[in-house]
Amino acid sequence: MTFGDTLARVPEILEVESYRQLADRVVGATIVRGWADGYLAKKLTSPAAWARSVKNLTITGTDRRGKLLLLETNGPTLGVRFGMTGVLLLDGDAGIEGLFYGPHDFQSKWLRGGVEFDDGRKLLVHDPRRMARFEIDPDLSELGPDALRLTRKQFDRFVRVERGDGPAIKARLLDQSRVAGVGNLLADEMLFRASLDPRTPTGLLSGDEKDRLFKAFRSTMSSLGKRGGSHLGDHMDSRFPGGLCSRDGGAMVIATIGGRTTYWCSTHQG
DNA sequence: AGAAAGCCTCGGCCGC
């Protein structure tokens, strides 16, 4: 599903990284005003707490951990989670052009909050489905290592299972406390590339299967980063009911794994 | 009108 020639996406790690690059443009600016609706401020004590906390803060830098965008300031660190349909806007510029599951265009009624700077610019969160959240001094200890820079050593810790067979590898990939940034589409793409059944218990992966998954993890991040979005994976052409695998023509299977709709090839991921 | 997403909460049960 695309919107004509417009790229359509889900805010997974690659999209949030492009939001971070957009946010880099406000480094050095000072916030004069901030606002948020009740949903965006849901993790804070109130929308007023956001307005009060951000006033007069100067942005000193940007960072990102997984899907969490971080704005560093001369005071607390500001965090933004984008949920399913959140897009970061800087005045007229969007961090990305469209969303896979989101609307085809931007509407002012879907602006849920943001900040205004001393130079007049505005950094805004556009979020039709209201799952984006602001945070103040977010707790990073609950997030695993960043998926865009995952080393082999970190990967080996990521697939380690303490007890029993462990969760399905698909569920482990989505576990943000194990590795931060992999969303549903990226997880399916990695497993497709690694020729792994998403239901495989993490603790039962062979050495060869772990090697394949690590390679697929890295290649998915780098090639989809170059292509420009989480929705541009090799398996996406086959990602519909009744779809056939673009690699070998096998029938695609659909099931809920790790709480998310999962597509995989019955032939090469069997 | 059903399904989709990220994230959070809750409850059940696994494993020691």
Next chain:
DNA sequence: TGCGGCCGAGGCTTTC
């Protein structure tokens, strides 16, 4: 058998 922690299910929210 008891307990803590893990894991999966379900809810939130809105749109197409």
